[in-house]
Amino acid sequence: MWQEFSIGVLLVFIAAVIAFFALVVEKDDLHRLLLLDLVEVSSLGIIALLGTDLAEALILPGLVVGIAELLALSQIYVIKEGFRDKVVQGLNIEVIQADAPLIISVLLICYGVVLSGFTGGGVAGLGVVFYFMARGHREHFELLEMASGISWATWIFAFFVFMFIPEYWMFALFLAAIGILLKVMVKLSLSATIWGDGNE
Amino acid sequence: MMTKKKDMLRALALITGALLVIGFVLWQNGTLPLVGYEAIIVVCFPICVICLFLWWMAREHGEDIPFIGY
Amino acid sequence: MIGYLLFAVVFGLLLLGIHRKVIARIQRRPGPPVWQEILHMLKFSFKSTWIPATASNILFVGVVLVAIGIWSAALFVLLAGGSILIIFGIYMLHKIVEHGFGLSSGSPYGKFGGVRSVISAASEIPLFVSVAVVALYTQSLEISSIVQYQAIHGPLLFIVPLAAIAMYIVILSKMPFGPFSIVESKELVSGYKTEHFGVWRAGLEICNGLKTYVLMFMFITVFIGGIPIWWMLAGMILLTVSLSFACAFSPMLSPFDSVTVQMLITGVMLGYAAVLGVIA
Amino acid sequence: MEMSSLGGIPYYILEFGDELVYFSPYTVSLFLLALVFTMFAVMAKPERQVDIAFGGDAYYAKETSLQELRFRRFMAIACGFASMGAMLTGDIFNFTLFISLVGICNVGIVAAVKNRHVQNAAYQYGIVALSATVPLFGAAALIAATTGTLSMVELWSSATPAVPLVVKALLVLGVMGEGMAPFYAAKAEMFRAPGAPYVIMCSLSSLLIFLRVIEVVLVI
Structure with missing residues (x-):
């Protein structure tokens, strides 16, 4: 079981490194915001690898904090880029x-x-x-x-x-x-x- | 107005000063542990000093240096 | 206890006065008398003062109280032989106090002084590394245990000289007129304390006296060991004189140079700690 | 290293089931400082920062609007509570949660300023803070995986296996990412924002969590 955990951790870390690399290379603010989600998921992966009740109890707050930060950041992005005043009228599909x-x-x-x-x-x-x-x-x-x-x-x-x-x-x-x-x-x-x- | 403020400052300086003295006496008695006395000093000493200074500070249009009076 | 506190304030201010005097003599000026800083404190205490209209009132006053409070606490921790980690914490939080002084007034000079004090955060890391090196040898961060260790093995100054030099540089960066005192450089008027005049400045002087006393005391206790109080005071004066020579012979660095030099020192210290860790 | 030789002997350990809070001289003094500065944030008015109008002798004082003030004060208080929690908690996962909360609040404190430069700095800081949750939560999970517990008191006892050095490094990395605020001072964009009691909460909380993580890393 320890063997499997180690392999899992290794995989998650490889995923995290790839995501971080993408984050470093990317220059556009909006794309970085989207990539952040990718980065965030890998941290949940590490917690999930615990595979116990504890992991379940830990993922929920982790997820909530992650989503809260993501929402806050996207809100800042919207204000920063001045998208606030744009009128959104739903999707215009027939x-x-x-x-x-x-x-x-x-x-x-x-x-x-x-x-x-x-x-x-x-x-x-x-x-x-x-x-x-x-x-x-x-x-x-x-x-x-x-x-x-x-x-x-x-x-x-x-x-x-x-x-x-x-x-x-x-x-x-x-x-x-x-x-x-x-x-x-x-x-x-x-x-x-x-x-x-x-x-x- | 001005004198009221000064009175308050003097009262505050006296109260915190008294607390410092009481703390010292209690510590000497052995009723108050050293840590408690130190906590009193850390809280009261800055307040006491600043209030004391503000109390004897020269007034806006008064003499430049109090006590001596010129 | 309160008596000792007052003594520490006065003696710390005296040390700062000696610092000024020695620098002046090196520069072939007569210089102010050594008790000048004490007189300053007294003089400021009865100068009239007020809170600037643009200031954030409670913060403006509050940081003065906090500044005196934290260094009194540091003195007590030091005397009780408590954890060096707490003193380290207070040393770092002094930065917040400086930042508070600078920001609360609304003056641009104060603000730049405060921001400079935050960017010189690089100077704290050598302190931590030297603390870590000490802990590596003594296996404890309690000052009383460090003193005991030195009673058996001799002063740490000779065991880990580089750590002592790092802490010396940290103290140097807190001395006025030093190469790293970018927070008080003259293009910022008086840096973070520009707007704190009169009584508030007197409070700040008290804090400075305490701070100098505590830092010198800590250096001697940690690197030389527990010695009788008279020797301790003499050692502090000696330390001050050596610091004055360092300050007088070095120009004040520009902010970026100062940070770079401190980062370099940090790098050297980290390497040193790693080498010691491998050997030990 | 022994727990008592680091932050002093704990006065009191409060346990809620497997969660615990402990009071040692070190944690208590850090807690009190967070409390004092939170009180300042509650009570103090923001300062009116004086600015020179470029190209002339005129100067003016920036005003903070009431709405902005309310929001930033709320964020500063939340930040104070989060750092108070991070100072006292004795549970690794709670510690990491509090720290990520400090990160969000720090972003929130500066993001409310109506200034493009400040908002840009806040956004970049937010990206760093958010990506730092990976090493942060990762370290907590790895500690649980290698030792089977998250309680600091149990981690002190020699009965539990030692935490690998890499995991400690990850934890420090996470905290450094969340507490980046002082380093953003070098860019000065973030600290250009008026509102001293709130901006100071940023740097205070960052320094406090740095100080606490040193203790945590040394004892576990």
Whole structure:
């Protein structure tokens, strides 16, 4: 097992070296931002190689910090290059001007709700992202942030129920599932709208 | 206004100075460990010194050097 | 304890006065009397002062308090024979204090002084390397253990002379009028302390006195060992005089040259530490 | 090297399950400094930096807008909390997380300034900080893999196998990448930004995490 771990670490380090080399060679700011993701993934690879419960517990914060930094950097890039004032009116493709995006989004969201939990949130979020990208949006950041915050609080509350009154585990389970569903969905939809349209 | 500020500064200098003395006495007694006394000094000494200086500092339109008076 | 603290302030300022006097004599000037720095501190303490309108008020005052506080703490750690790592930390954080002095006033001169103090961060690494070399021999970073080690094996000055030279250069970079004192060079008026006048400058002088005392004390304790207090004071004066000669005979380097020289010293020290690590 | 001969004998070790926080003279003094400067960031107004208008005798004081001030103050406080956490924590992974948080906050503090040069510097710094998470998290994971624990107290005891030198080097490299702020001072673009209490938080947090990582590397 130690043998396999060593080989895995070696491979990840080779990947990291390639990614870093690309980062050094690249001169365009936007391309560097994209390459950063490649670099970031290799660090998750090293953690994942642990292959224990601990790794799972470590990847999540690592992933969150990585995504947060990436979002912050892309936001700085947008402001730095003055893309802030550009009006974005959704994707202008003939096919998705019809009702197709709506139907697909509704289907995805329904399926996501059935799945529930983290995965369900991902699927439903994809539906929302698709809808926003197709239709353009007049989003209200505050509203989305509030929804995300409340659902996160529900999730935490559910954990407290697990810890202190375990008899109600079924209720807590549903609460947690719905909380994380909403949270992931909202977060994903936020990332769809982040390249602002100047109407905040 | 000016005198009120000066009074406050003097009070602050006296309080921190008193804390330094109390800390010393307690340390000599053995009730306060050396580390505690040092912590008191590190916090109070700068405040005491600066407040003392600000208190005896010359006023804006007064004599240049207090105590001597010219 | 507080008595010792006050003594350290006064003696540190006296050392700075001797520093000025010796430089002046080397340059064939009469120079100020040796107690000039003490008089400076007293004089500034009753000059009228205020906070500039453009300043960030609380930071402007706060850094003065922090400057005195951290060096008092350093003195106590040194006397208690505590960890040299804490003193090293305080030495590095003095940079933040200088940076705070410079930035908080809003004056461009102060700001450049502060920024220069941050770019001269290169001078800290030789200090760390010399600390690491010492630790390699004594297997401890407690000052009391270092003193014990020297009581048995003789002064570290003769065991690891290069580490002693590196720390000497670090102290040199903190002395006024030295080749590395780019933070106070004259094109910046008074560098980071330009806007801190009157009482604030008196506080800064107290900090300077303490800082000089602590750094000299640390050098002698770490490289020569625990010696009686009178010998210690004499050693500090001797050290100051040697530093004054170094300052008087060398021009002030330009900021980039200063950083480059310090980087070179760091490189040499790293190599030295690596060689010692292989041998040991 | 023994733990007590480095940062002094710990006063107290607080344990939450396998996470732990410990208070030794070294960590406590660093923690207090972070606390003091965070208080400054909370209370102090930003200074109005005086600038000379080029080509004349005129000068003017830069004003910091309220919105910018609020955001940067928030970031500075967050940075203070992150560095306080990094000073006290006794868990390698928490340590790396706090450090990457310090990195993000440092970027945030300068990025809010409405000045193209400052934003460019912030962006470049952000790229360095983000790519430094690879050695940082990588080192934490490798420590867990080679020793089976992430608790610093357990790593001190001789029962656990020694951490390889390469892994320590990776950890230092990661911290250096995250705490690049002082080196960006040499470019002066980042420090050209007005707002002293916040800019100072950048260099303070960087120095603090450097100081802490020295201790961490020496004890594990």
